[in-house]
Amino acid sequence: MTGEYDHQIRDLDSRIDALESDLRSLSGKFGYTEDLGYELRNIRDDIAGTEGKLDELDTDLRDHITDTNRALQRLIGQVRLLEGQLLASGGAQLADLDTVTQEQRRLARAVARGREASSVLLTPHERSAHQQRIQRFESTVEHHRQHRTAVISTVGKLTRTTAPGDREKAAAELAQALATEQHLRQTLDHQADLLKAADTALAADAQARAEKHGVIEAGKKAEQKLILALRSRLADAISQRKLLPTWFVTVLGSAPPAARTQQWLETATQVLLYRLTYDISDQVVALGDKPVGRGGPRTEWYKQLATDLRRWR
Template sequence: MSLSDDYGYEIRSLDSRIDDLETGLESLKTSFGYVDDLEYELRKIRSDVSDADDKADDVRNSIEDLEGVVRGQIADTDRALKKLTARIQVLEANLAAADKMPQADFDSFPASWRTLGELAGKSREARTMLLTPAERQSHSSSIRSYQEAVEQRDEQYSTVLTAAKSLATTAYGTTQHKQAAQAFLTSRQQADHFTRLAGQRAGLARRAQTALTQDRETRAHHAELIKEGEQAQKKLHWKLRMRISEALRNRALLPMWFVTVLGPVAPARDTESWLEAATSVLAYRVTYNITDHVLALGEQLEDDHPGRDQWRQELSKTLRRW
């Protein structure tokens, strides 16, 4: 065999091995591709499981929240049922002894009481024309804000004048002259800034000052009425409170309009708050001569009565408790 034949054999052998390696490489690529697919699927499954866990946590949290709401509603319902049961029991007892029980008089009052209510009502209307403490504070803040800007402006202009004098009396190029020039430039910029700021705040400050001035004049004009009305209201409340307490002490039958919003008896808890609410409702009826036998506060008026409307809203909110 010749040397060329030996090399030919070796070359063919290498070619065969290369083919085998290429075949093996393709097989490995296929296998790796399959593994990559499996890893992708595995990652996707893990992601889905994680999402499912998160959703499960959300569902559990929602269920816990709902359970809390339901428990609260059940507790409220239980309290309402107990309160209703107590009221029914009292009503049944009252009906059984209706012939023997006195009637609570919450609808007829002496003329002097109605005079007190009328004066208290006028005082309440006058108070609605006054600024509230929050409004006065807001207006005062607006004025102070403007004044502060003006003070800052004047202070910066004073610094500008001082720097200008120094520039006029010092030699150009000296340290003192340079410092004065820098102070002049900085202060002038600040002065311009506070001048603009004061201009922006001036309008609001003028309106605030006007409002406070009008409020002081209104207070001075109605001061005596407001003071007398507040005293009349306190006196009327005391008289009405005594009448309610006496009716409760005598176990008198209460009017329908009273029972509808406040119940047939005073509650065991928050009795003082309940009594204050009852007194305020009765004062409202006396003040505005309410005679409705069903509606505690009477019908809503269409006319504009700020003091009365505000009081009615306050009472309506208070009565929701009972």
């Protein structure tokens, strides 16, 4: 809505500028501008009215956001109240999604180590970018080699030509060929630094992959085992109609949605895995405290989960 009114205001401003220009031109030519002046006043009134509506929309939007937040807090309170009443009456069991075995904790540590090891590797995008730099350099080298052959051919043509007109034409071709060859050499010089950086990065990545292969693979296998176990636990809790924990309900709801159920289950399982991997025991906040620092595998995982959870609120 606000974007639509912004567009209208910009359109009206453009009309005013055009009319003012016409007004000045007509004033000089005819000295009669009452109609234009009347239209300008109407347009300015329209702008004032539109800006007023825009302010009202902004106010309404802020009010809606505030009302939504209040409704969410009331909903959370109602969920907690219902949980307490059901548990007190013995009418329902509370699902235990946080208790784990020693074996699962061992697997969780393997997951953390594997993710930490993977974080120092180049991403597929980074590897592709380095490989493309190398390919561009090799392509430029081949282009330069072919053009040098063309320069030599042009020199031979110039030396064999005797007619003044033909020599002038051959000299112009040679000058153009030499300019292009110089440009290609400069391009190669520029790409040489990028090539060195790409070679270094790919070599370091290959070495890291070789050194950390075992840890990374162990982490992946551990993660697969935990995902299966946690997914099964969650599915059992839902099928048995157990009350899900407050920290779960506040971000994912009390039951799977009718639409996009598979995506919901995948996100929920990842939240369980994150809590297990980093030993999150907070009973209110699903992901616990935000990780300290700007980078690292835990921070990236936290950001991804926080983004995924917004779809279910």
